Amino acid sequence: MQSQLPLYPEQASNFAPHVDALMLFISAVCFFFAVAITVAIVFFFFKYHRKEADAVGVPIHGDSRLEAAWMIVPLILAMAMFGWGAVVYVDYRHTPQDTLDVYVIAKQWMWKAQQPNGLKEINELHVPVGRNVRLTLASEDVIHDFYVPAFRVKMDVVPGHYNTMWFRPTKPGRYHFFCSQYCGTNHALMGGWVTVMEPSDYAAWLSGSSGGEANPVVAGEKLFAEKACITCHVANGTGRAPSLSGLYGAQVLLADGSTVTADDAYVRESILQPSAKIVAGYQPLMPTFQGQLTEEQILALTTYIKSLESQPVPAKGAGIASPSEKR
């Protein structure tokens, strides 16, 4: 632990040193101006204190060179802050290629995380040190926010959207995570711990603690049959809807001639608003599942679809442009 009264939280991710450096820079500039102006005010306050009851001040009306100076100099400093902040922000929003993908579902008032192998945790998140981790965030009800102060990362979890965030833990340990978007009664209790482990420990943990929890691939397969997806999305591509084999990560050719990457957001949208993006060569026949599936069920379906290996030579082309571009 740090001293009794620390000024900044632990630095445990790739972002933390950059954010703290930025903080230091802006603090230094602001401290300079705050002190300079305060000193000036206090100095004038005493120096020009009224000695005689009827004295008046010197009538000085202004100086346009001074006005220009104190517009231009602060503007330059402000632009430096803006620029540096933008650089750091772009890094936040630019997810690297090889990530460990973890799904996080928020609901009043708990967090569920799903590891790549389907292992689920509640109010806990285990990640390996040194690996780029990407979280895909979904909410079952209101807006929540996933916030890890030690990583300096934060992202809203908005119902109806998938938001993603990424970070690279740099230091093993246990760190608080919080819900930082007010979400109702037990908002303050909606937190937990991120455990950053050595890669070998993480691998052991991942294989050793798959308890009785249902595998999401199995759950997804069951849903796929229950909701009758299977009647149209036939695996060999002969159905009324495109085959989903090998879909995930591929480029999909749409009816309007454009292409889209079949990622989580695309799969989710295609389930909830099927007519938003029609695959080339198919009719908009699919009904909407808006309001009929929970985020957890959508995630199970996505995980199942992800698990479907590419099948050789799908008939009708199936709209998949270049399966080789799979992640």
Add this chain to the structure above:
Amino acid sequence: MPREHYLNATYGIRSWLLTTDHKRIALLYLASVTFFFFIGGLFATMIRIHLLTPSGYLVTPETYNKLFTMHGVAMIFFFLIPSIPAVLGNFLIPMMIGAKDLAFPKINLLSWYIYIIGGCFVLYSFGTGGLDTGWTFYTPLSSVYSNSAVTPAVLGIFINGFSSILTGLNFIVTIHTMRAPGMTWFRLPLFAWAHYATSLVMVLGTPVVAITLLLAGLERMFHLGFFNPALGGDPILFQHLFWFYSHPAVYIMILPAMGVTSEIIPTFARKPIFGYSFIAGSSIAIAVIGFLVWAHHMFVTGESTYAALTFSFLSYVVAIPSAVKVFNWTSTLYKGSISWDTPMLYALGFIGLFLIGGLTGLFLACLGLDIHIHDTYFVVAHFHYIMVGGAVMGYVGGLHFWWPKITGKLYPEALSRFAAVVLFIGFNLTFFPQFILGYLGMPRRYHTYPPEFQVLNVLSTAGASVLALGYLLPMAYLIWSMRYGKVAGPNPWPATGLEWKTDSPPPTENFHITPEVTWEPYDYKNRPDLGLAAGSPLAPVPGDD
């Protein structure tokens, strides 16, 4: 004291409730905003006591959430937004421009009644189940999931919005059409310029928040899908609409306080304000650019990177006119004849606190930094520095400055200076620790918190008790002074504005004869009527003005 003035011209409860005198309406507002200030203050007190221990000291989570929500709603919509404009603005704008009243005296009274009706709805919400959505009313929490009395609250704020709009309209028309002979635009007091800018924001922004909250109410009552994704709505749309008003609303709160400061500083330095036209112009610039920065409240909602870059850039741009004001106020002190009267202490305290509030805005406007400090106590500290350190210091300072004009009486000077210092110290003790709490990662709106945050929370609560004393003292001696204070006379400071050219308290028609303005604003040199040693300044006059 004059024999007849606006306070004793007529008597009886009807003469107050049916008055169209802007000065009496200002006093009606003074009583009602003070009432809401104490309601909001009571909630704040309970919040600070509750946070003394990590597990929460006083109330259940439900109650805590209601406390901070009702604190915010009472303070923002029913105290801060109307405080300076509806009390001081109402009283002073006609007097400052040499008019007998506002352009629409009956609409002015109507504004107050609308405010009271809106206030009743909100009090009804507080009394019957309370409100636990946060003052921001984010959907779908407010429109679907909350079990508290959201509907009467949003209706109350919707209704109250019209009060703001009408007040703003009244000010704009009055400033355009009712200026006395010789009162050109660039002879207007900066208080009037600030209120003109504020009124623009009120008239253009308030309808948006009123409609937005109404839509949230309709979604709640009739399940119309505007913001609820389960009904095909988008919760992010709510945030865009809400902040389109609620960011400019910050300028509704701070611009009038800047106006007050721009009056006090030249008066107590007895010299023209430095850079009049830059201060006037910066008020308008803040009002205009302030409309273009709203999505900086939404950097972590998943908005596009380009949107984030644009709004961050514009947020830095809007900082410049505020900086211009601070530099000009400071320069005004140079070679002044500075007195240490109470209003001056408030004005300088305002600059100090607004400086910290404004500078910490630069941290939040910074994209890379905002991700970490967004929705933490850093934000809480920042906006309290602006709204309490800035707007409330300006309001209390303004009350002290114009109290002799409003009541005709002086308050005890030594006690009031002491209270100003207590307020300044108490405020910093309360809110400065919250910047550190925020950077350490304590999220806002938490009824319980990890034990490592306790020390700073205890400090903050200790400061709040000092702050409370700083508010109660002026409350007590100002009321005392109405009966026992020394008679002030027309112009006790003396100040240069037109409002000081008439009796204290003024007659109902403000001026016995319509004044004619022949001097420049804040001019002490060519004003023999002020009875000062004009022409004998501390040093030779430089030729560059």
